[in-house]
Amino acid sequence: MKVSPRHALAVWKRNFALYRRTWMLNLLPNFFEPILYLVSMGIGVGAYITEMGGTSYIAFIAPGLVAVAAMNGASFEVTYNAYVRMNYEKTYEAMLTTPIQPEDVLAGEILWAMTRATLYGGCFLLVIAAMGLASPGRALIALPLVPLTGLLFAAIGIAFSLRIPTLDLFSFYFTLFLMPLFLFSDVFFPLEERLSGGWLQLAEVLPLLHPVRLMRTAFDGTLSAQVAWDLAYVAVLSLVLLWMAARITRRRLTA
Amino acid sequence: MVIECSRVTKRFGSQVVVDELDLSVPAGGCFGLLGPNGAGKTTTLKMIYGVTAPTEGSIRVFGEDVTKHPRRVRARLGVTLQENALIEVLTPVENLRVFGRYHLLSEAKLDDRIPDLLDFLDLRSHAHLPVVALSGGFQRRLQIALSLVNEPELLILDEPTTGLDPAVRLALWSRIGELRARGTTVLITTHYMDEAERLCDRLAILSEGRRLVEGSPRELIDAHLARAAVEIDQDPAHHASLLARLNGVHHLKAGRRLMIYGDDGPALLEAVQRAGGDPAGLVSRPSNLEDVFLALTGTGLDGDA
Numbered sequence: 001m002k003v004s005p006r007h008a009l010a011v012w013k014r015n016f017a018l019y020r021r022t023w024m025l026n027l028l029p030n031f032f033e034p035i036l037y038l039v040s041m042g043i044g045v046g047a048y049i050t051e052m053g054g055t056s057y058i059a060f061i062a063p064g065l066v067a068v069a070a071m072n073g074a075s076f077e078v079t080y081n082a083y084v085r086m087n088y089e090k091t092y093e094a095m096l097t098t099p100i101q102p103e104d105v106l107a108g109e110i111l112w113a114m115t116r117a118t119l120y121g122g123c124f125l126l127v128i129a130a131m132g133l134a135s136p137g138r139a140l141i142a143l144p145l146v147p148l149t150g151l152l153f154a155a156i157g158i159a160f161s162l163r164i165p166t167l168d169l170f171s172f173y174f175t176l177f178l179m180p181l182f183l184f185s186d187v188f189f190p191l192e193e194r195l196s197g198g199w200l201q202l203a204e205v206l207p208l209l210h211p212v213r214l215m216r217t218a219f220d221g222t223l224s225a226q227v228a229w230d231l232a233y234v235a236v237l238s239l240v241l242l243w244m245a246a247r248i249t250r251r252r253l254t255a
Numbered sequence: 256m257v258i259e260c261s262r263v264t265k266r267f268g269s270q271v272v273v274d275e276l277d278l279s280v281p282a283g284g285c286f287g288l289l290g291p292n293g294a295g296k297t298t299t300l301k302m303i304y305g306v307t308a309p310t311e312g313s314i315r316v317f318g319e320d321v322t323k324h325p326r327r328v329r330a331r332l333g334v335t336l337q338e339n340a341l342i343e344v345l346t347p348v349e350n351l352r353v354f355g356r357y358h359l360l361s362e363a364k365l366d367d368r369i370p371d372l373l374d375f376l377d378l379r380s381h382a383h384l385p386v387v388a389l390s391g392g393f394q395r396r397l398q399i400a401l402s403l404v405n406e407p408e409l410l411i412l413d414e415p416t417t418g419l420d421p422a423v424r425l426a427l428w429s430r431i432g433e434l435r436a437r438g439t440t441v442l443i444t445t446h447y448m449d450e451a452e453r454l455c456d457r458l459a460i461l462s463e464g465r466r467l468v469e470g471s472p473r474e475l476i477d478a479h480l481a482r483a484a485v486e487i488d489q490d491p492a493h494h495a496s497l498l499a500r501l502n503g504v505h506h507l508k509a510g511r512r513l514m515i516y517g518d519d520g521p522a523l524l525e526a527v528q529r530a531g532g533d534p535a536g537l538v539s540r541p542s543n544l545e546d547v548f549l550a551l552t553g554t555g556l557d558g559d560a
């Protein structure tokens with residue numbers, strides 16, 4: 001069945017109503033996460049690095065950290081939260097007693113995850129602009145990449161959540177998937193200077209690498225053909241995973 | 256007919272959960288689905304509101320094929336799920352608002368509708384407390400209120416009164432009566448026979464997915480058992496000798512309880528006393544739906560009853 005945008009929005013509004021009540025507990029701590037990295041790595045470690053990728057170290061890591069903020073923002077929502085809503089709180093079961101269809105539920109959840117990604121990434125972008133690490137113009141160009149990164153990680157996260165038999169497996173997802181991505185996706189050091197040949201090509205599978213590169217391009221304005229590849233990667237992987245997630249969601253919710 | 260199921264079968268793998276079920280509910284009626292745990296009641300409801308498709312057979316709700324037009328059909332009905340699904344950190348008012356949006360009701364419409372629902376289900380005193388802070392009875396009433404937010408023509412209630420105290424149950428029954436007076440059709444499942452007898456004009460008893468009987472409560476009682484019952488609460492060791500002395504009466508056993516049926520209440524009571532039934536443990540009463548349920552579903556079946 002096709003997504004009905006108004007019903008998907010009703011799902012989104014459910015989450016919004018909930019987070020308006022609990023944002024101090026659920027949202028606030030995560031705002032500080034990228035800022036802490038920026039300060040520790042950029043100012044702390046950065047003091048020992050005179051230059052990286054042609055800029056100061058703090059300016060080098062700033063764009064990647066925006067992508068990471070978006071990744072994290074989306075990930076919480078489509079992992080633990082979506083899993084609990086589906087399996088414990090019977091939220092979706094209740095939604096499906098109304099005209100809402102499984103595809104609307106999925107669309108609403110993805111939209112909400114993208115909203116959270118935008119909230120985190122957007123606020124962090126503001127902080128970076130305020131620190132003079134990005135001009136307002138550049139920050140504005142980078143802004144649409146934030147929900148795009150959110151979309152990618154919402155799609156990956158929901159595809160994972162729909163396939164696992166128990167909540168405990170999310171610790172694998174965070175520690176053995178998102179964490180390595182965070183550490184090895186061009187955020188802290190340029191992969192192409194550390195890896196060679198086949199390894200470098202293999203690294204192209206890393207999902208975070210592409211948003212990070214796109215973000216960096218937006219920050220420094222050096223357009224290349226790689227942008228098209230990065231955008232295509234994000235778009236295609238997101239769509240494939242969402243298509244798969246839609247099928248599983250329908251099967252699970254209409255059993 | 257508001258609901259029309261014909262030869263509906265639902266299988267999960269090789270397990271047959273609903274077996275060639277026929278069911279018709281006319282507009283304005285109250286239809287009850289009874290049956291032991293696992294009989295397939297909830298599954299039947301899910302097929303009727305179109306969240307799960309029958310393996311075989313067809314279901315029409317408001318004259319439409321629910322598998323083809325689930326959005327249109329569900330816009331006109333309300334469902335109270337067997338298990339509550341409320342947003343615990345939000346208040347009843349906020350829960351109603353969120354749920355109303357699922358039906359695409361406007362904020363202005365909700366402003367009108369929510370106070371009515373709070374009054375109708377006596378929720379006003381707790382309208383602005385988070386749901387976690389509410390008692391089970393309040394939570395259940397809120398769940399029922401949610402299913403009424405779109406002013407449904409068909410109300411589907413899956414064990415609505417489980418866990419409610421007697422006063423709240425009575426109040427709820429009268430609310431259901433009011434809804435019916437306004438023309439709402441009701442489909443209800445329950446494990447309370449008094450509730451079914453009181454609310455339903457027709458009911459079906461299911462067992463292992465099959466419909467055993469269907470009819471009005473009175474018809475079912477008349478068709479299956481004599482009018483009067485004597486209930487004996489006695490050590491089961493004495494049951495056999497007592498029955499031997501009464502030779503060939505209709506009876507049912509449920510643990511310590513032995514139920515004996517006959518057409519003439521006073522005569523039956525006298526016969527049981529003569530046969531040595533302990534007078535302190537004897538109750539004479541009309542036979543009821545619970546007796547029919549026990550007899551048909553085999554739960555209390557014993558001997559030639």
Ligand SMILES: Nc1ncnc2c1ncn2[C@@H]1O[C@H](COP(=O)(O)OP(=O)(O)OP(=O)(O)O)[C@@H](O)[C@H]1O
Nearest residue numbers: 255267272290291292293294295296297298299337
């Ligand atoms: N999604 C499912 N997958 C597999 N089996 C299922 C599924 N849903 C229900 N069943 C099985 O179908 C049978 C009927 O379940 P159902 O919930 O309809 O019973 P019920 O009459 O509502 O019982 P109760 O009175 O306990 O609520 C049970 O054996 C149950 O385990």
Ligand SMILES: [Mg+2]
Nearest residue numbers: 296297298337
């Ligand atoms: Mg049930």
